[in-house]
Each structure stands twice: as C-alpha cells, then as structure tokens.
Amino acid sequence: MSKSFYTIHEFKNATINNLAADAVDSGVVNVTSTTRTLTSANSGFLVVLSHTTGTAITLPVATSGLSYRIVVGVQGQHTVAAPSALLHGGFVTRDIIQTAGNAASTNGTAGTTITLSGTSGSRVGDTVSLVSDGAKWFVSGTVTTYNGATIA
Numbered sequence: 001m002s003k004s005f006y007t008i009h010e011f012k013n014a015t016i017n018n019l020a021a022d023a024v025d026s027g028v029v030n031v032t033s034t035t036r037t038l039t040s041a042n043s044g045f046l047v048v049l050s051h052t053t054g055t056a057i058t059l060p061v062a063t064s065g066l067s068y069r070i071v072v073g074v075q076g077q078h079t080v081a082a083p084s085a086l087l088h089g090g091f092v093t094r095d096i097i098q099t100a101g102n103a104a105s106t107n108g109t110a111g112t113t114i115t116l117s118g119t120s121g122s123r124v125g126d127t128v129s130l131v132s133d134g135a136k137w138f139v140s141g142t143v144t145t146y147n148g149a150t151i152a
Contacts (some may be wrong), residue, residue: 031055031074040066048073049122055079062086065132072126077117080128080136085110089139090127091149111151114139122148 029047030034033124037058038047047070049055054076060066061083072078116122123144131138143149 011107012088012114031057032107038068043067045069046071049078049116050074052076053120054117056081059130062132062137064132067131068129070076070128070130072116072122072124073093075124077115078122079116080130082112085112086135086137087111087114087139087151088136090151091139091141091143093146093148094142094144110136113152115150115152116143116148117150 017041028130029038029042030050031047032050033055033056034051034053035053035056036047037060039060040063043066045068047057047068049057049070050073052074057078057080059068059082060147064068070080114127114128117130126137126141126143126148128141128149139151141149
C-alpha cells in the first residue's frame with residue numbers, strides 16, 4: 001500500500017544551493033481582501049480566508065490536477081465560484097446538536113457557487129477541498145454549523 005504525505009515548509013532568509021531565498025513561498029495563500037482569483041500557480045496550496053466581512057474566491061477553469069484546500073481563518077460570509085456549473089460534491093457538518101439532515105450537497109446537479117455562511121456566518125476551521133479532473137471540480141468539506149454551506 002502506498003502512502004502520501006504532504007509537508008508545508010517555510011523558509012525565511014535561508015540560503016539554498018548558494019541562492020538567497022527570502023521568504024520562499026510556504027504553500028499558504030492568506031487572503032485578506034474581499035476578492036481573490038486563484039490561479040494554477042496556487043494549486044496544492046492552503047488558502048486561508050482572513051477577511052472579516054467575507055471573501056469571494058474565483059476558481060480558474062477546471063484543469064486536470066488542480067487542487068485547493070480552503071479554510072476559514074476569520075468568520076464571515078465567504079464564497080467560492082467556478083467559471084460555470086462544474087461543482088460536484090458536498091459537505092458534512094460537525095454540529096452535534098442538530099440531529100436532522102446534512103450540510104449541503106449538489107445531489108447530482110452541478111453548482112456554480114459554494115457559500116460558507118450558515119444562519120450566523122461561517123466558523124473558523126470550516127474547510128473546502130477542491131480537485132479537478134479537467135471537466136469538473138469535485139468538492140468536499142466540513143462545516144461547524146448545520147446548513148453552514150450551500151452549493152447552488
């Protein structure tokens with residue numbers, strides 16, 4: 001059985017092969033603005049949503065192998081939009097008080113926008129994982145509150 005491990009390294013003021021490397025990209029995109037368009041150069045990165053009123057993330061065109069892990073760093077109404085109806089998948093909830101239903105799912109119909117908000121906003125630690133096969137974006141994630149995410 002094969003196992004894969006991912007390690008995020010952060011180097012500051014390091015010398016690598018006699019080349020000065022000041023703050024080499026650590027694989028983390030900290031989004032502090034209200035909008036951000038992800039690119040293929042960000043593929044595989046952890047994207048932290050850190051704007052207090054929310055961030056609108058736009059995905060690139062679905063390309064085989066692109067992947068992003070998005071995490072809420074600051075509570076707010078955050079959205080993730082695909083260029084067209086290519087989002088397939090769903091979320092589970094960590095809300096142990098709510099006993100009925102689940103968080104969100106595309107139920108076989110592709111969506112264009114993921115909204116992380118719930119009735120009282122997203123929660124720090126809510127996550128979205130996106131992987132593309134070139135034709136679709138596959139979505140999975142966890143949210144803290146019941147109905148804390150929608151895919152439409």
